[in-house]
Amino acid sequence: MADKAVPDIVVGRLPIYLRALTYLKADNREITSSQELGDRLGISSAQIRKDLSHFGEFGKQGTGYDIAHLERNLKAILHVDRMWDVVLVGAGDLGHALAAYRGFAGRGFRIAAVFDKDPAKIGKPIGNDLVIEDVATLADRVREQGWQIAIIAVPADQAQLVANTLVQAGIRAILNYAPITLMCPSGVRVEQIDPAAHLQHLTYYLG
Amino acid sequence: MADKAVPDIVVGRLPIYLRALTYLKADNREITSSQELGDRLGISSAQIRKDLSHFGEFGKQGTGYDIAHLERNLKAILHVDRMWDVVLVGAGDLGHALAAYRGFAGRGFRIAAVFDKDPAKIGKPIGNDLVIEDVATLADRVREQGWQIAIIAVPADQAQLVANTLVQAGIRAILNYAPITLMCPSGVRVEQIDPAAHLQHLTYYLG
DNA sequence: TAGATTGTTAATCGATTAACAATC
């Protein structure tokens, strides 16, 4: 059955499935099952089959899933069967870590440029082969390059302003590391990473 | 109505509410409403009232919520009305960024120690006033200090091993930055941060 | 074939929303 409006919560699990498949493939495994995947991920096998069924039929009864085949399909579904340029705004410690992060390349992403407003940082090298650019030129550069994805790694009090600039310039997806809820027009998707919030979620369960 | 087993999804929203309250307070606001909070967070006011009702009655009909009072209560509920020591394992770029992160202190957390296995890093300063310790001593140090929370910022292929060590030593909550699903005994809670997975979630919605 | 596992349906479970009496 082809898709008709897949629940966002299902979409959010696909990258996890994809990640698991990549590890299985690296282990020279060729076939897996919803049972095995579920065991590894702490998810029921029924849920995995149901989730995948939103997008098509990828398995074989009695056998399971061809790992390379399912991986290829998930990549296509998530549109990571190509490379995406990502703009990074903020060249603090976190920005530097993200610019140097090895984990993006294999999963469809490349940090294409880094911006900061600190004159002492502008012009300095960052990551593998980038140079920090002036955030004053951010909007023009985004428009000119047609970038669609941005990562915000600036202090909380500047995040909304940066987001506004990005959206104005045509960015359609934002990964926000600033600990603040961004207000963005519908049509712009935002994902948030807030380590302190995650830790607080955990401490709830600690005496 | 007091709690009887609050859904985890509700617990996960409390840190977001708390964060919003802190900003309101910094803005010298004294009173807010479920409506205002919801508008700011993109959540329905009904959901906010329902979520809070799991823990008690914090508002006043016709008026709303006293910001400082609700903030105090949420902090207590999440057990961040105290400071938590957090062990950080992994002193790469990300580890350095986390060790230097200013956002933890105000929200209940302090990086208490950093561990790495690289002899070239051990003994080097990191963050404000820490020195990188040998991961070989991790288990002993965790036990001796009674630490309960850890952040894993090591490469994916070492994350499970580190997690096992931590759990063995008594850690009960893990924030995992390695892009791999950790297998941990029930009783140990794990939260995962995987930037590439978040980006893939976003690209699903991009043409 | 016999055994295994998918894809799907129906049943269950849980979360969100709407609505409103209570009341500040």
Add this chain to the structure above:
DNA sequence: TAGATTGTTAATCGATTAACAATC
């Protein structure tokens, strides 16, 4: 008081699970 907003109930909506026919 009149207006506003809570806390809660009941209704709706959506997601997960169980079960199984199909079939490799």
